[in-house]
Amino acid sequence: MKTVRIANGQGFWGDSVDAPLHLIAGGPLDYLGMDYLAEVTLSIMMRQKLKNPAAGYATDFIDFIRRALPQLVAKNIRVVTNAGGLNPKACREKIFEVARALGVSGFKVGVVEGDDLLTRLPDLLARGHQLKNMDSGLPLAPLLSHVTSANAYIGAQPVAEALAGGALIVLCGRVTDTALALGPLVHEFGWAADDWDRLASGTICGHILECGAQATGGNFTRWWEVPELWKVGYPIAEVEASGSFVVTKHPGTGGLVTVDTVSEQLVYEMGDPKIYITPDVTADFTSIRLAQDGADRVRVSGIAGGPRTPFLKISASYLDGYKAAGQVTVSGPRALEKARLAADLVWKRLERAGVVFAPEDCATEFLGVSGVLPGILPAPVDPPEVVLRLAVRDADRAKVDRFGKEIAPLVTAGPPGVTGFAGGRPKAQEVVAYWPALLAREEIERTIEVSVEAIE
Amino acid sequence: MIATMRVPLARLAHARSGDKGDASNVGLVAYSAELYEVIAREVTAERVRRHFSVICRGEVERFEVPNLLALNFLLHDALGGGGTASLLTDAQGKTHGQGLLEMQIEVPEGLF
Numbered sequence: 001m002k003t004v005r006i007a008n009g010q011g012f013w014g015d016s017v018d019a020p021l022h023l024i025a026g027g028p029l030d031y032l033g034m035d036y037l038a039e040v041t042l043s044i045m046m047r048q049k050l051k052n053p054a055a056g057y058a059t060d061f062i063d064f065i066r067r068a069l070p071q072l073v074a075k076n077i078r079v080v081t082n083a084g085g086l087n088p089k090a091c092r093e094k095i096f097e098v099a100r101a102l103g104v105s106g107f108k109v110g111v112v113e114g115d116d117l118l119t120r121l122p123d124l125l126a127r128g129h130q131l132k133n134m135d136s137g138l139p140l141a142p143l144l145s146h147v148t149s150a151n152a153y154i155g156a157q158p159v160a161e162a163l164a165g166g167a168l169i170v171l172c173g174r175v176t177d178t179a180l181a182l183g184p185l186v187h188e189f190g191w192a193a194d195d196w197d198r199l200a201s202g203t204i205c206g207h208i209l210e211c212g213a214q215a216t217g218g219n220f221t222r223w224w225e226v227p228e229l230w231k232v233g234y235p236i237a238e239v240e241a242s243g244s245f246v247v248t249k250h251p252g253t254g255g256l257v258t259v260d261t262v263s264e265q266l267v268y269e270m271g272d273p274k275i276y277i278t279p280d281v282t283a284d285f286t287s288i289r290l291a292q293d294g295a296d297r298v299r300v301s302g303i304a305g306g307p308r309t310p311f312l313k314i315s316a317s318y319l320d321g322y323k324a325a326g327q328v329t330v331s332g333p334r335a336l337e338k339a340r341l342a343a344d345l346v347w348k349r350l351e352r353a354g355v356v357f358a359p360e361d362c363a364t365e366f367l368g369v370s371g372v373l374p375g376i377l378p379a380p381v382d383p384p385e386v387v388l389r390l391a392v393r394d395a396d397r398a399k400v401d402r403f404g405k406e407i408a409p410l411v412t413a414g415p416p417g418v419t420g421f422a423g424g425r426p427k428a429q430e431v432v433a434y435w436p437a438l439l440a441r442e443e444i445e446r447t448i449e450v451s452v453e454a455i456e
Numbered sequence: 457m458i459a460t461m462r463v464p465l466a467r468l469a470h471a472r473s474g475d476k477g478d479a480s481n482v483g484l485v486a487y488s489a490e491l492y493e494v495i496a497r498e499v500t501a502e503r504v505r506r507h508f509s510v511i512c513r514g515e516v517e518r519f520e521v522p523n524l525l526a527l528n529f530l531l532h533d534a535l536g537g538g539g540t541a542s543l544l545t546d547a548q549g550k551t552h553g554q555g556l557l558e559m560q561i562e563v564p565e566g567l568f
Contacts, residue, residue: 289523
């Protein structure tokens, strides 16, 4: 029986740079998914691309290719990634450049384009697509001049098409995280575009894999039971044509694959379990069956799905003012009282300088005394030390920068025992806010382009 | 009268949390079918809203996932604006699963 082995070696941009290398070296693998895009990453890439037309993709992926390419070619491990960002063709050129430097040839790279809608927004709005915010219901048009990126989440079919064209590496932009797994499965098993149960199985497989080590013992409630987390094995799915699959990891790695670790990853950011909507299918998480299938092996089966929706999700980002955060550490005795005084000093000194923030635009946290879970755990009455963290946001950059200048004076003009003010004054950062919307899928599907090129 | 005792929810279930749009998504998984009955009865949306009353300014939605022995909660307006706009240390609700497990639950004595 044919089994396809798909791994995830990168759960987000910033994840372990060595994990994908260990996956390649640690045992057999057919596909490796690599996720680099968070909701606002594309906004950062847009700015890079405006400065340099050859930029706008995940440069960490190039570092990975430099280390892994000879092995990928030798073992025919195919990589599917969203690292292409806003410039997958430039990313492909860079990969070819790296390959030539390494003396590696005889492979193809596929590019999926059509998710980038930024230049199409005026036309879409003019033709009556309001792109209303899915949370607030507000229309996008008034914010158009502040929009820094707009991308559609596209699905698994273009990925499968690139693989059918012989690509060893498929570079996408804003493809769904789950499509990094579903694309290869559609290609390998030829699942029909309306085979909802199997498409849902591949989607849920992608959901389990997409956060890397979170399926194999990372971020697990009973962390003390996880062996050798320092060398945690990233997740691998062994998928059968029926859609049923086993979640596992390479032998000799650390971590844990049990019904409990997989269950936790299934409920992670799940939303409404009956309608998990992707461009390819609507998956039903209430149909999933889990069973332990030996050590570090969990069988996932029984998955049902329903038809895809007529819409694709759009993820736009826009500039929404500025923010800054700064912190100091306050020692005891009477650490909390001193930290409260220090916070008070900052806000009063700012007020005297004429810099006032709306209540919802400033935050005071006492970390170490229920700072991140206020109202849940009883705070110690007299903790030995406290981290005071202050943050503000405002449309006016000058106000936010002025706030940044009021932290350091606490060291000499505050209570005693204030330390840990390092790294200079907090500077105003642009707030890149996120705008989710829906758009009729035909608008996007007619402009999706897949191209596969071999290295010369 | 059945004698009861109070235990932390961590005795009955495990949890993981993250963000879903501007809401905090907290998934709760019971350790057995019997304990799923207990959490499904005790851990209502209203109790979760009260438990997170300082953190969650909006409504709490609850979804049942009995095949996974799980409940999924969406805590609306609990992330200080969410994503990059939030000023909070935990702008993505990563700690909320751990926080939920601190809830005190009334269970029959001898349940374990």
